[in-house]
Amino acid sequence: MADYSKNFLTSMTGHINFDDEPDNVNTGDPVPKNTNRIPLPDYKNPESRLTYAKAFKEKYGKNTEPGFGDIPLRANEKPAWGSDTSKNLANKYATQMGLDPALFYASSMIEGQSGLYKGSVKGNPDVVRYTGDKDYPVSAVWSFGLDSLPDYLPSLKEKGYLPKDFDKNFKVWDKDVSPAGEGYPNESIMFKSTDAGVQAKAAMMNFLMVRYTSH
Numbered sequence: 001m002a003d004y005s006k007n008f009l010t011s012m013t014g015h016i017n018f019d020d021e022p023d024n025v026n027t028g029d030p031v032p033k034n035t036n037r038i039p040l041p042d043y044k045n046p047e048s049r050l051t052y053a054k055a056f057k058e059k060y061g062k063n064t065e066p067g068f069g070d071i072p073l074r075a076n077e078k079p080a081w082g083s084d085t086s087k088n089l090a091n092k093y094a095t096q097m098g099l100d101p102a103l104f105y106a107s108s109m110i111e112g113q114s115g116l117y118k119g120s121v122k123g124n125p126d127v128v129r130y131t132g133d134k135d136y137p138v139s140a141v142w143s144f145g146l147d148s149l150p151d152y153l154p155s156l157k158e159k160g161y162l163p164k165d166f167d168k169n170f171k172v173w174d175k176d177v178s179p180a181g182e183g184y185p186n187e188s189i190m191f192k193s194t195d196a197g198v199q200a201k202a203a204m205m206n207f208l209m210v211r212y213t214s215h
Contacts, residue, residue, distance in 0.1 A: 038059060041073070043073070043077070046119070049073050052073065053072075053073055068109075068110065070109070070114050071105075071106055071114070074086050074109065074114065074117055075087045079113065079128075079194045080118070080128040080130075080194065081191075081192075081194045082195060084195075086105060086109075086113075089194070089198045090198065092198075093198050094202050096202065097161070097202045097203060097206035098206060099202060099209075107201075108144060108198065111144055111146075111201075112145055113194075113197075115128060115143060116129060129143055131178075131179055132178060132179035132181065135171070135192065136170065136171040136191060137191075138191040138192070138194050138196070138197050139187055139190060139191075140170070140189035142187075143194075144198075144200070145201075146197075146200060146201060146204060147188060149188070149189055150172065152207065155207070156200075156204065161204075161206060162199070162203045166196075166199075168192075169192050169196035169199075169200075170190060170191050171189070171190050171192075172188070172189055173187040173188060173189065173190055174188075
């Protein structure tokens with residue numbers, strides 16, 4: 001498999017970097033201290049987090065799409081149905097595929113992973129995106145943008161991007177109505193856990209990069 005960890009945006013323009021730095025041990029700060037950086041928020045304080053998001057957007061992305069401001073805020077949070085923090089899950093599965101973890105994490109968040117955290121739904125602080133199936137609660141389509149995953153699954157397993165037994169981690173949904181009922185967005189594939197979704201996202205991302213660069 002191709003290793004893209006050195007060829008793409010390895011530090012998210014220097015502002016988001018998942019590498020551990022010696023001078024930042026046990027500080028919770030993902031990059032070395034820089035007097036030009038916006039001070040990190042109190043992650044347990046919603047007002048502090050919102051202030052940081054606004055400052056981040058003002059300084060680095062005035063044309064950023066609405067909702068993207070939570071990308072730097074969720075790195076140290078554990079998504080619903082996930083076994084670890086966003087940062088650690090991205091490091092684990094992106095590294096296996098030779099992808100830059102920070103770039104991969106940002107891509108996943110933009111594609112829908114941002115809906116897997118409490119507080120992501122305006123007016124409903126305890127609600128997260130849910131398929132409606134208690135055994136397969138994580139959406140491939142709406143939480144990871146993997147609407148074409150069913151078409152690629154055979155190749156992903158055959159070429160080693162996903163393990164042969166990966167089928168145990170997902171369920172195909174082919175009914176005309178969402179498992180959540182009428183009026184809800186329909187599904188195609190649903191994962192048992194967020195970990196499985198992150199793993200599939202990393203596999204798909206690297207698989208398509210290899211196809212693109214081979215032409």
